[in-house]
Amino acid sequence: AQRVTQPEKLLSVFKGAPVELKCNYSYSGSPELFWYVQYSRQRLQLLLRHISRESIKGFTADLNKGETSFHLKKPFAQEEDSAMYYCAPFRAGNNRKLIWGLGTSLAVNP
């Protein structure tokens, strides 16, 4: 069964510090992986997807197939990065859907 694990429920860092939100997945095949973000009182929005290899708001994520990981990183956290972050692999084939992790709440302190 496909699963995704975000081991940290809460991550607290100081402004300017590097941040890494961990995501590990179990999936047979080549997954498409996404990070979604939910800021306070706002809707979920796409942060980035691995296939595009873009850097959004300074965040990057590299797919490591050997470790089955897709950790989200930012070298210098900002207070406005405080939000809930969800890692979600996309399951293709029949019953196509995103598999949601439990999310990591990032708090960036001044």
Next chain:
Amino acid sequence: GAVVSQHPSWVICKSGTSVKIECRSLDFQATTMFWYRQFPKQSLMLMATSNEGSKATYEQGVEKDKFLINHASLTLSTLTVTSAHPEDSSFYICSAAGGGIGQETQYFGPGTRLLVL
């Protein structure tokens, strides 16, 4: 682009009544729409996936007669909570995908908060 709206944004109803929630893709054609529940400080729970013009696919444990989904057009899907009870109180979120955007990326509505008294 890729804006999804939901209506209403919140609703309070009496136990036993039915509530309809609309999800619209405003600037793209959504071949697939998804309905989720989100409990406070928890992750999203997928309820069902609906493809335009066909029956919805419900996740295990979700009662299809309780949560009726209709996806009659490429821009509109509705979720009807029938004979609502207090345990149905939750935050319901829809997302839409497809058309020229691709099947994998989902764009989310702002959610509908339902309170059943």
